[in-house]
Amino acid sequence: MIRVAGLFAGIGGIERGFQEALGDDGVSTVLLCESWDAAQKVLEHRFPDTDIHPDVRHLKKLPRGVDVLTAGFPCTDLSQAGRTAGIGGSASGLVTHVFDVLAKQAKRRLPWLLIENVPNMLALDNGKAMSYLVQELESLGYRWAYRTVDSRFTGVPQRRRRVILLASVREDPRSVLFADDAGQHDAGELAEDAYGFYWTEGRRGLGWAVDAVPTLKGGSTLGIPSPPAIWHPEGEPGRRFLKPSISDAEQLQGFPSGWTDVFDDSSRRNGPRWKLVGNAVTVGVSRWVATRIAEPGDSVVEEEMWDRSGRWPTAAWGSDGKIVKVAVSEFPLREPYRHLLDVIEPHSAEELSQRALAGFWNRLSSGNLGRHPGFREHILADLGAAIA
Structure with a gap:
């Protein structure tokens, strides 16, 4: 049984994906943290047995035995459509509290951390947001990988590009994010x-x-x-x-x-x-991640060291100061298209x-x-x- 806790949970897109992948016998959502009262109402209705916490800034600790911590933190300051204030903005800057929570778990570092956000964070201020995330993860002993994906790979007719960042202390995130590659979408x-x-x-x-x-x-x-x-x-x-x-x-x-x-x-x-749905994580994306966490595969990608110049690559992995650029498409799979x-x-x-x-x-x-x-x-x- 995988135990999941979600920060910046929105309407539970990540957690819904885990449920679809692993079933009620394979996953338990033990905590959802969300500040917007409208989103809280959806979570209370759709996850009736889960503890709903109202504010990540005041979350003192996670429940015991959490296996996966998820965080689709606000993209308001990072997206091209938003304020582009950067990772230090009042909304996107709330991600600092994710690392506060992780630091409190120092005696039992979590098996998995899953972060989701917009691809513009790879380019804005030469990827200052990604540099911050990686620095914080490595300071806590986590190795990491990320991949930009297009929600259309899950079969939904919405062109939605997002960065999925996965980190772990004892597991290899490459076995999750880089075990599948279906190539670019076939226009035909x-x-x-x-x-x-x-x-x-x-x-x-x-x-x-x-x-x-x-x-x-x-x-x-x-x-x-x-x-x-x-x-x-x-x-x-x-x-x-x-x-x-x-x-x-x-x-x-x-x-x-x-x-x-x-x-x-x-x-x-x-x-x-509309705001609730527009801010959500596409369910099929987290369903794919959950499936691969449960059944890791072999990395199928080509790699090369990255020289840290300019914007960050669309996919990479690293640890201990090393960053490796990965050649991989935004379509891990090609699920039946609607x-x-x-x-x-x-x-x-x-x-x-x-x-x-x-x-x-x-x-x-x-x-x-x-x-x-x-x-x-x-x-x-x-x-x-x-x-x-």
């Missing part, structure tokens, strides 16, 4: 009947994705969602630009539909649910409003983005008199 496997993009952008980027949505965002705590849009070229005029529902978004993150449907007040357009229109029902999905579409067109038309054949033409046709 993708359907060409739906394309995801962000209608809130247009001048500098679209987040364009074929047969997938771009990375889901958190939206706001006030219940203002920030869903991507979907272009369905084969749809009827007026129904070619759609938005996923919150239930769709849950599935795009690998959760069962309705995972966050635990609130009494649904009058504010799903309340905090096409975007297998998740989003085009006949019932909400349409992107004329106002939203017009605002997007105003931004798009000032630049050279969105040149996929038919895309701009369909926007203009669906707007019709609205821009005349």
